[in-house]
Amino acid sequence: MDFSSGLFSFLYQTGDAFAFLVLSACGLAVIFGMMGIINLAHGEFILCGAYVTTSAVQVGLPLPIAIFLGTAVAGLVGMLLERVIIRHLYSRPLDSIVVTWGISMIATQGTLIILGSTMPGTGTPFGSFSVGGYGYSVYRLVLMLAALATLAVLWLVFTRTRFGILARATIQVPHIAEALGVNTSLIYSLTFGLGAALAGLCGGLYAPTMTLVPTMGSAFVVEAFVTVVVGGADIFLGTAPAAAILAVVKAGLTSWQGQLAGQIGLLVAVIVVIRILPRGLTGFILRERA
Amino acid sequence: MQIRASGVLATLGTLFALSAAAFAQDGEPIKMGVLEDQSGDFAVATIGKVHGIELAAEEINANGGIAGRPLELVTYDTQSDNRRYQEFMRRVLQRDKVDVVFAGFSSASREAYRPIVDQFDGLAFYNNQYEGGVCDANMIVTGAVPEQQFSTLIPYMMEKYGKNVYTIAADYNFGQISAEWVRDIVKENGGTMAGEEFIPLGVSQFSQTIQNIQNAKPDFLVTLLVGTAQASYYEQAASANVGLPMASSVNVGQGYEHKRFQPPSLADMYVTTNWIEEVDNPASKEFVEKWHEKFPDEPYINQEAENSYIAVYLYKQMVERAGSTDHDAIRKVIAEGDVCMDAPEGHVCIDPKSQHMSHTIYLAKVGEDHSITFPKVWDDIKPYWLGDVGCDLTKDNPEAQYTPSDNPKKSGG
Numbered sequence: 001m002d003f004s005s006g007l008f009s010f011l012y013q014t015g016d017a018f019a020f021l022v023l024s025a026c027g028l029a030v031i032f033g034m035m036g037i038i039n040l041a042h043g044e045f046i047l048c049g050a051y052v053t054t055s056a057v058q059v060g061l062p063l064p065i066a067i068f069l070g071t072a073v074a075g076l077v078g079m080l081l082e083r084v085i086i087r088h089l090y091s092r093p094l095d096s097i098v099v100t101w102g103i104s105m106i107a108t109q110g111t112l113i114i115l116g117s118t119m120p121g122t123g124t125p126f127g128s129f130s131v132g133g134y135g136y137s138v139y140r141l142v143l144m145l146a147a148l149a150t151l152a153v154l155w156l157v158f159t160r161t162r163f164g165i166l167a168r169a170t171i172q173v174p175h176i177a178e179a180l181g182v183n184t185s186l187i188y189s190l191t192f193g194l195g196a197a198l199a200g201l202c203g204g205l206y207a208p209t210m211t212l213v214p215t216m217g218s219a220f221v222v223e224a225f226v227t228v229v230v231g232g233a234d235i236f237l238g239t240a241p242a243a244a245i246l247a248v249v250k251a252g253l254t255s256w257q258g259q260l261a262g263q264i265g266l267l268v269a270v271i272v273v274i275r276i277l278p279r280g281l282t283g284f285i286l287r288e289r290a
Numbered sequence: 291m292q293i294r295a296s297g298v299l300a301t302l303g304t305l306f307a308l309s310a311a312a313f314a315q316d317g318e319p320i321k322m323g324v325l326e327d328q329s330g331d332f333a334v335a336t337i338g339k340v341h342g343i344e345l346a347a348e349e350i351n352a353n354g355g356i357a358g359r360p361l362e363l364v365t366y367d368t369q370s371d372n373r374r375y376q377e378f379m380r381r382v383l384q385r386d387k388v389d390v391v392f393a394g395f396s397s398a399s400r401e402a403y404r405p406i407v408d409q410f411d412g413l414a415f416y417n418n419q420y421e422g423g424v425c426d427a428n429m430i431v432t433g434a435v436p437e438q439q440f441s442t443l444i445p446y447m448m449e450k451y452g453k454n455v456y457t458i459a460a461d462y463n464f465g466q467i468s469a470e471w472v473r474d475i476v477k478e479n480g481g482t483m484a485g486e487e488f489i490p491l492g493v494s495q496f497s498q499t500i501q502n503i504q505n506a507k508p509d510f511l512v513t514l515l516v517g518t519a520q521a522s523y524y525e526q527a528a529s530a531n532v533g534l535p536m537a538s539s540v541n542v543g544q545g546y547e548h549k550r551f552q553p554p555s556l557a558d559m560y561v562t563t564n565w566i567e568e569v570d571n572p573a574s575k576e577f578v579e580k581w582h583e584k585f586p587d588e589p590y591i592n593q594e595a596e597n598s599y600i601a602v603y604l605y606k607q608m609v610e611r612a613g614s615t616d617h618d619a620i621r622k623v624i625a626e627g628d629v630c631m632d633a634p635e636g637h638v639c640i641d642p643k644s645q646h647m648s649h650t651i652y653l654a655k656v657g658e659d660h661s662i663t664f665p666k667v668w669d670d671i672k673p674y675w676l677g678d679v680g681c682d683l684t685k686d687n688p689e690a691q692y693t694p695s696d697n698p699k700k701s702g703g
Contacts, residue, residue: 112329112333116589123525140497213518219494
């Protein structure tokens with residue numbers, strides 16, 4: 001392997017791990033990082049996005065529209081759940097663990113009973129390209145771009161739109177926001193829905209590359225929580241840099257010693273970060289600035 | 291007075307009921323525990339096993355049961371969780387008091403429950419292909435083992451594609467011991483290992499593994515991936531255009547990946563299996579038809595489903611010949627060496643030394659369009675390895691699992 005193809009391969013592998021971490025964690029960063037709901041049903045929103053996307057492709061819709069549908073359905077389901085169940089748990093974080101865990105089990109087992117143990121895949125689009133004798137998947141590049149685009153859009157939403165500013169105000173000081181005439185109940189619903197939709201987007205994007213089974217969400221959940229915990233409360237100061245650091249750790253160790261080392265490295269990194277920075281990278285970065 | 295009379299009547303009634311039970315031994319059901327994963331990571335491959343047992347039980351009960359006694363199933367969902375196996379194994383043996391248990395998909399779950407079967411002197415059927423080596427009189431194994439699957443497959447692949455081999459395997463006892471078998475057979479045939487990677491269960495992203503494989507440039511790849519998360523490898527490898535021929539003892543025959551993924555992600559996959567629904571002979575056609583009549587929505591009938599189905603009939607034969615469900619009597623029947631039947635795959639027999647089963651081994655090749663062809667069939671491959679290394683359950687019962695590097699022959703010098 002010469003230097004330039006070696007460099008490309010390192011960038012590709014790190015980018016691939018980064019995309020996976022960002023896309024799996026974004027929805028959780030909104031729901032857990034911002035809103036403080038420990039959402040153990042995160043994987044099932046991903047499952048919802050993946051199943052809706054795949055079904056839409058199978059009835060003949062083009063993949064981008066199918067992914068949009070998956071995202072939208074997961075978001076609507078999220079808003080519905082927030083209205084009916086989650087909103088009673090905002091001041092009860094421990095209860096939210098039990099409730100979302102229950103929702104997760106019902107969703108997984110319900111999918112198994114109603115839709116069966118597996119769903120046929122749709123195949124990965126776009127084919128492959130080759131650099132320095134190695135084959136790479138074009139679709140993985142699309143996933144990397146999607147991760148960056150998601151971060152950019154979220155940044156615009158939270159800093160440049162009225163909804164974003166109201167959402168941040170509502171979550172930081174809910175009673176003042178309410179006193180100023182903000183419909184906080186609607187904002188909570190929309191924010192939770194946004195988190196669920198981001199999870200659905202992750203499911204939709206990864207659906208063509210994975211086994212479609214009722215338990216597929218669990219493949220994302222550990223990575224998502226790890227990234228959000230390392231990142232802390234803020235998506236841009238926390239989740240994105242955390243995903244970048246963890247991606248380098250994971251890709252580096254996996255290429256050096258295999259998948260097991262990559263998994264161990266990821267978890268060791270979390271333990272080290274939580275020990276040194278209890279508030280995650282967000283806390284670290286904000287303190288530096290202050 | 292009245293009270294006393296009714297008391298006497300009640301006592302008489304109880305006595306009558308007891309004696310009726312004693313005399314009606316004939317009609318009392320034979321209880322079979324069924325512990326299989328009907329949810330969780332392994333459910334795709336194992337729901338069919340439960341259906342196979344139900345189908346066989348229904349047929350047997352419709353034809354007068356086992357020695358005149360109906361067969362009753364006591365089924366629990368083990369949820370792809372080793373702890374559930376231990377919990378439910380204790381429950382079926384101690385509380386439900388079953389006569390026999392059909393249990394287990396992953397080798398980790400088998401090794402989790404096996405000590406409990408031994409402790410309560412139960413009798414368990416493991417109807418799954420695995421890494422081989424279980425020498426335990428309380429176990430009867432109807433699944434295929436490495437001398438049946440790898441001793442056929444690996445030399446075939448080396449002859450056809452070349453001698454440089456790369457293995458990716460699930461990182462637990464099944465994958466580790468199977469990889470050891472592959473390594474030994476490759477070496478015996480003058481080949482080299484281009485690389486080996488063990489993947490933790492539940493891993494679903496394979497970009498780096500794909501590159502490691504491309505870097506090593508093997509002639510073919512041995513895939514011993516287990517569970518639905520790991521099955522994502524094929525789609526990801528296909529989209530990176532790895533294009534290597536693959537060999538496996540677990541894919542297609544268990545997880546029917548050729549049906550679940552878009553062609554051509556599994557093209558050029560070679561699998562040795564003792565049966566799959568594509569096997570083209572009158573007996574298996576009839577079997578598949580019968581199956582779809584009872585389970586019209588079954589996505590695929592895999593080899594473990596067939597193993598489970600025929601295991602029920604083998605148990606019936608053993609009990610009827612032994613004249614009871616007593617384990618020692620059943621072992622005496624097995625020791626006679628002719629517990630055999632004509633299965634959908636062909637003629638199969640239980641080997642008395644190891645209590646494992648002989649198989650017809652089909653080499654299944656997945657085509658570009660994911661259709662299956664059978665370039666080669668090996669008839670009647672016996673599970674000889676355990677006997678060769680010194681396991682003889684007719685003489686003693688070590689309750690152990692042997693591996694190529696750890697067995698009585700090795701330690702004996």
